[in-house]
Amino acid sequence: MRGLRHPNIVHMLDSFETDKEVVVVTDYAEGELFQILEDDGKLPEEQVQAIAAQLVSALYYLHSHRILHRDMKPQNILLAKGGGIKLCDFGFARAMSTNTMVLTSIKGTPLYMSPELVEERPYDHTADLWSVGCILYELAVGTPPFYTTSIFQLVSLILKDPVRWPPTISPCFKNFLQGLLTKDPRQRLSWPDLLHHPFIAGRVTILTESAGPDLGTPFTSRLPPELQVLKDQQAHRLAPKGNRSRILRQACKRMAEEAKQKKHQNTGPALEQEDRTSKVASGTASLPRLKATPQEPSLLTGVLGSEMKSGWAEWRAGEAPPAPWENWITQDCERAFPELRPEVVGQQSLDAVDLENEEPDNDDDEWRHLLETTEPVPVQLKAPLALLCNPDFCQRIQSQLHEAGGQILKGVLEGASHILPVLRVLSSLLSSCGDSVPLYSFCREAGLPRLLLSLLRHSQESSSLQQQCWYGTFLRDLMAVIQAYFACTFNLERSQTGDSLQVFQEAANLFLELLGKLLAQPDDSEQTLRRDSLMCFTVLCEAMDRNSWTISRAFYSSLMTTQRAVLDGLLHGLTVPQLPFHSPPGAPEVSQPLREQSEDLPGAMSSALAALCAAPVGLPGCWEAKEQISRHLANQLTEDSNQLRSSLISGLQHPILCLHLLKVLYSCCHVSVPLCRLLGQEPLALESLWKLVQGKVKVVDWEESAEVTLYLLSLLVLHLQDLPSGMEKLGSEVATVFTHSHVVSLVSAAACLLGQLGQQGVTFDLQPVEWIAAATHALSAPAEVRLTPPGGCGFYDGLLILLLQLLTQQGKGNPIRVVASSEMWTVLWHRFSMVLRLPEEASVQEEEQSLSSPQSPEPDWTLISPQGMAALLSLAMATFTQEPQLCLSHLSQRGSILMSTLKHLLSPSFLHQLTQAPQGPEFLPVVVLSVCQLLCFPFALDVDADLLEGVLADLTDSEVTAHLLQVCRHHLPLTQAELPISLLTRLALSEPLSLNQFVSTVAASPTTTISFLSAALLGDQPLLTSDLLSLLAHTARVLSPSHLSFIQELLAGPDESYRTLRSLLGHPENSVRARTYGLLGHLLQHSGDLRGALQSQLGLLKLLLLGLGDQDPAVRRAASFAVGNAAYQAGPLGPALAAAVPGMTQLLGDPQAGIRRNAASALGNLGPEGLGDELLQCQVPQRLLEVACGDPQPNVKEAALVALRSLRQEPCIHQVLVSLGASEKLALLSLGNQLLPHSSPRPASAKHCRKLIHLLRPTHNT
Structure with a gap:
């Protein structure tokens, strides 16, 4: 603390200790930012902007010193003189060493905790940035972005719920908060991009000072790739193994302990218990009690006593809890219906009251206090869960619904006054509790949703009930509970509890039946109920979208069959004349409240239709069923006599309906090319779309509306062969959006349309500095994916396609x-x-198993x-x-x-x-193929040997050789296997470990691999065949015979007819024949089976010998090598090789030295096989002696001398050599070797020459 010097960080002046305390002396502050929130509620955006710049400046200073604050909240921000702010309270702060990339300890205040903190995942400095986003949101809106009663619900909201944005917030500020409040910390707006955001750019004070020698990489700099890898590894290693947050475990543990203590404790008289409870909340209003009998204490007192006690204990000393929210639901009800107030209800006519069964007047007060208990007050975080787990409360809810519901259906006013608080408590409970197990158990025991839907059905059937003045309020609250029930997580397959999914489906079907009947009624009836029902239907569609494929498909398919009335009612509702799409010219102005009221129903209808059609991002399970509905709707939109198309097009310029109708048209155009053609020929539709892009239409959410519009235009360009009239002029407007917008989703949509226009030949002026900056921002800033781009593309696809166009276009430098x-x-x-x-990096075993069970995240x-x-x-x-x-x-x-x-x-x-x-x-x-091309670059360039060795080692360690073979075997057609096999061959020939990986992969799946290799060898791709033959020949040359059985099996074929080998030996390509003979030459060094095949398979040996006379020298050289190895220890094959002697003898005069050497060696190998007569007949001794004495190449001479030494063992050949004067001729050769200068090395043939002269002496004649 002493070393921190920044104008926006409180300065520590001194510190000392007393007997009982540690005292810290700091700067004096005028007050806390939290006090302004309590007094004013919220601040203007200009003031929030100034505070944001100062907070970012303070955090930049801390993070540049690798310090995390970890407890950012309004209470820790002090007000300085002159209006500035100072960050204080570093009790949880942590300085991280250079080796520490992430932390795991849980610190901070729950309302401002980031998702990774509440999930107990490793976190870094971006957790502080999330807290800054929460603080700025609270300053601008008045409440934190996630605010609720229950710690369970709070965790659920932080992890799952989107942030709700008020319409008053500016687009720039909204984008800034969206970046900070991104749930994925890797995509969260962070350094250094944070400093350049338009909301605070140029306002942040950056203090530069020399860094210490051991400071390491500051958090304010982007990590180098190697440190990013290290950080990811640390995060993976430190990630929690459990699946439940420690925060929730502690809350459950505390509740269990309190319940256990309460069970074993003698409660004593009710008055004493009430007295103890009231002491807990000293300084506040006394806690009222639910109705109690003399034998039974108050239900609310018993359930919530420990809740209030532990809730107060959780607040830090000296820190006042926030004031509870006002009970706005009850107040609204009392303002609308004063006759429902308790003091007024007592004055109603006695005819409407059942005096015999009347409950005491304080019953309504009890429910009202229950409602307050379940309101979002941080002091009562566990109250909803405690109520759910109380069987008495559950029984009370059920009986109240039965009794008050029966009274309501009879039109009794008292029933309404009793049931409304119950409905509101239920709505609050269902919305606030995040633990699905106790919540569903409570619903099942209380008879939900059966009782709710039964009340709704009977109320619709009762005409007398519909005449009551409180009927609308009752239905509104009833629909709110049903809507909250449909939104519960236990309705999802991944969170199902018991039979919750079956109950959910039955409830959904029953609700659809009721909704269909309601929508079929006359247009001017029950508009409020229709609106609320459609809002509930929208929530139901969202729940279905997140469910499994079978459940969502059944739901949406029923809307085309058994529940068709709902779909027909929606489509009919959008075509009625009184919908406020456009006011006719000269029509009188309608007051704002009346206009908003008249727009509620069409807004709900368009929203419901959009929820019905729009494909949710990342949830493909429901797409197919939704496409059926979109196709049905598109068919109606393309009918000339249908008014629906004109209604939807007219609504595109309506501020409230625009976004929903755009989503409907976008979904329908996805599945209907005819509709795209009609829209492309509709001037009003195109004009509306262009005005939306240009920002000339005032809509509620222009950014999202413009995004959908850009994608819709991209879809039209994609489906239409000709551009719609005037579309080419839109290029510059879209380019401006692409380069100037700070909203990533809007930039991505603009890039998608620009890419489509570019493919159609539309030109637009984009300078590299502009589009590179725009692409950098779009790729680095956090993004909210709200819509699936056209053609099944990904969010960044359009940007990548546009970048490819811009990089490869001609004439742009x-x-x-x-x-x-x-x-x-x-x-x-x-x-x-x-x-x-x-x-x-996965282990070898994991990668081997990955085909059957993928291990890596999708x-x-x-x-x-x-x-x-x-x-x-x-x-x-x-x-x-x-x-x-x-x-x-x-x-x-x-x-x-x-x-x-x-x-x-x-x-x-x-x-x-x-x-x-x-x-x-x-x-x-x-x-x-693209990956293979990129990996081939190092082998195609003049690369340093050490650098190339490093690349090879990296590819080998990752088993790329094995992966390439698996790719060709499982995924690629044979016509596209040439490049991967070429890369595989290069790796195997260069690195022994890669060769071993190849052989191991073959051994793991011999049948499928041999089948693939056989097809490749027999195909019509000479380069592929040649590469494989080189790979197999290298395998036969390097590895032991035990690893070569698969090659023998490959050449023999399943029927052992050697069809593959025969085909390769007769291949029209010289390179294929040459490499086939080379492969045989290496195999014949080890394989007795192949020698047997040459003897037993008719015509196979003849094909081998044909190579000796081939016109291509490479083929002759490989064939002579193969025949020579076949002759070595030929065994039973020896006599058959007599046919090779004439051809081999002729090759002794071949222009290629390598061929002459192979021929001499082969003739030498034939000597011990009893072929003396054939050798003499072809004058082999004479020819070999000539080569030994006169060939200009030393290695050829050496091969001839070695052959003569071998053949001399045959008596007849020995005699011929003596008769030819071989000793004298060889003596002259030896003399010539001796006359060489002493500095010249003696040829290797000299030793063989002396040995042969010695062997030809008469003493060795015997």
């Missing part, structure tokens, strides 16, 4: 070099690796689809082709993001996931 040296290039691969969710296909991956790899190819050294720097850096990404794209686990993705099988070959 050299943008590739600018891109390669820009920040965008690094950000691009970081973003792609995050989308892929790259795992840690990529986020909503962000980048297989098509987008192909575009990104094409982008990399274009860049590396022009800047190859950039490729080398990435691939040679071990652990680089690019190298890790490319290796992961070849892994069996990823390829399995890619085959399951939409359009995955179509783009899989493109992805694989």
Whole structure:
């Protein structure tokens, strides 16, 4: 603390200790920011902006020193003189060493905790930035972004719920908060991008000072790739193994302990217990009691006594809890219906009251206090859960619903006064409790939702009830409870409890029946009920979208069959004349309240229709069923006589309906090309869409509306062969949105449309500095994916396709070099690796099992689809082709993001996931071939040997050789296997471990691998066949005979007819024949089975010998090598090799020295096989003696001398050599070797020459 010197951080002046305390002396402050919130409620955006800049400045200073605050909240922000703020209370702060990347200890205040904190996951400095977002939101809105009664519900809201944005907040401020309040910490707005956000750019004070020698990388700088890898590894290692937050475990533990103490405690008289409870909340209003009998204490007192006690204890000393929210539901009800107030109800006519069964007047007060208990007051965090677990409370709810519900259906006013508080308590409970198990248990015991839907059905059937003045209020509260029930998490398959899914489906079907009847009534009846029912229907659709495929499909399919009345009612409702799409010219102005009231119903209808059609992002289970509804709707929109199309088009300029109707049209155009054509020819529709892009239509949420509009226009361009009239003029407007918008989703949508327009030949002026900056921002800033782009694309696909167009277009200078040296290039691969969710390095065993059970997390296909991956790899190819050294720097850096990404794209686990993705099988070959092309760069360039060795080692360690073979075997057609096999062969020939991986992969699945290799060898791709033969020959040359059985099996074929070998020996390509003979030469060194096949298989030996006379020298050389190895220890094959003697003898005069050497060696091997007569007949001794004495190549001479030594063992050949004067001729050769200068090395043939002369002496004649 003493070393922190910043104008926005409280300065520690001194510290000392007394006997009982540690005293810290700091700067004097005028007050707390929290006091302003209590007094004023919220602040103007200009003041929030100034506070935001100061908070960011303070945090930048702390984070640049690797210090985390960990307890950011309004109470820890002090007011300084002059209006500035100072950050204080570093009790939870933590300075992190250079080796510490993430923390796991839980610190901070729950309302301001980030998702990773409440989930107990490792966190870093971005947790402080989340807290800043919460504080600024509270300053602008008046409440924290996530605020509720229960700690369970609070955790659920922080983890799952989106932030609700008030309409008064500016787009720039909203985008700033969206970045800070991004739930994924990896995508959260952070340093250094945070400083450049338009909301605070230029307002932040940055203090620069020399860093200490051991400070390490500050949090304010982007981590280098190697440190990012280390950080990810630490986070993975420290991630919790359990699946429940420690915060929730502690809350449950406390509740259990309190319940246990209460069970074993003698409660004593009711008055004493009430007295103890009231002491807990001293300083506040006394806690009222629920109705109690003399034998039974108050229910609320018993349930909530310990709740209030522990709730107060949780607040830190000296820190006042926030004031409870006003009970606005009750107050609204009393203002609307004063006759329902308790003091007025007692004055009603006695005819409407059952005096005999009347309960005491304080019953309504009890329910009102229960409602207050379940309101979001932080002091009572566990109250809802405590009520749910109390059987008496559950029984009370059920009996009240039965009794008051029966009175309501009879039109009794007293029933309404009793049931309304119950409904509001239920609505609050269902909305606030996040633990699905006790919540569903409570609902089941209380008879929910059966009782609620029964009340709704009977109330619709009772005409007398509908005449009551309180009927609307009752239905509004009833629908609110039903809506809250449908939104509960136990209705989802992943959170189901017992038979909750079955109950949910039955309730949904019953609700659809009631809604269908309601929508079929006359248009001017029950508008409020229709609106509330449609809002409930929208929530029901959202719950169905998040459910399993079977449940959602059954629900949406029923809307086309048994529940068709709902769909027909919605479509009819959107075509009635009184809908406020446009006011006719000259119509009188309607007051604002009346206008809003008249727009409620069409707004609810359009919202319900959008929920029915729109495909939710990342939830493909319901897409197919929703597409059926969209197709049905599109068919109606294309009918000439149908008024629906004109109604929807007219509503595109309506401020409230616009967004919903855009989603409906977008969903319908997805499945209907005819509708796209009609919209492309509709001037009013195109004009409305263009005005929306230009911001000339005032709508509630322009950003999202413009995003849907851009995607809808992209869809029209995609489906239509000709651009709609005037569309080419829109290019500059869209380009402006792309380069100037700070909303990432809007930038992405604009890029998608620009890419489509570019493919249609539309030109737009974009300078590299502009589009590189826009792309960098879009890739680095957090994004909210709200809509699935056209054609099943991912969120970033359009941006990647546009970047590829901009990089490869002609006449624009050299943008590739600018891109390669820009920040965008690094950000691009970081973003792609995050989308892929790259795992840690997997072990060999895990990778072997990954085909059957993928271990790595599935990529986020909503962000980048297989098509987008192909575009990104094409982008990399274009860049590396022009800047190859950039490729080398990435691939040679071990652990680089690019190298890790490319290796992961070849892994069996990823390829399995890619085959399951939409359009995955179509783009899989493109992805694989692009990766192979990129990995081939180091082998195609003049690379330093050490650098190339490092690349080979990296690829070998990741088992890329095995992955390439698996790719070809399982995923690629044979016509596209050439490049992967070529890369595989290069790796295996260069690295022994890679060769072992190849053989091990074959041994793991011999049948399928041999089948693939056989098909490849017999195919019509000479390069593929040649590479495989080289790979097999290298395997036979290097490895032991025990590893070569699969090659023998491959050549023999399943019927052992050697069809594969015969075909290869007769192949029209010289290179294929040459490598086949070479493979046979290596195999014949070890394989007795192959020698047996040459003897037993008719015509096979003849094909082998034909190579000796081939016109291609490479073939002759390989054939002579193969025959020579066949002759070595030929055994039973020896006599058959007599046919090889003439051809071999002729090859002694071949122009190629290697062929002459092989021929001489082969003839020498034939000598011991009893072929003396054939050798003499072809004058082999004479020819070999001539070669030994006169060949200009020393290695050929040596081979001839060794052959003569072998043949001399035959007596007849020995005699011929003596008769030829071989000793004299060889003596002259030996003399010539002796006359060589002493400095010249003696040829290896000299030793063989002396030995042969010695053997030809007469003494050795015998």
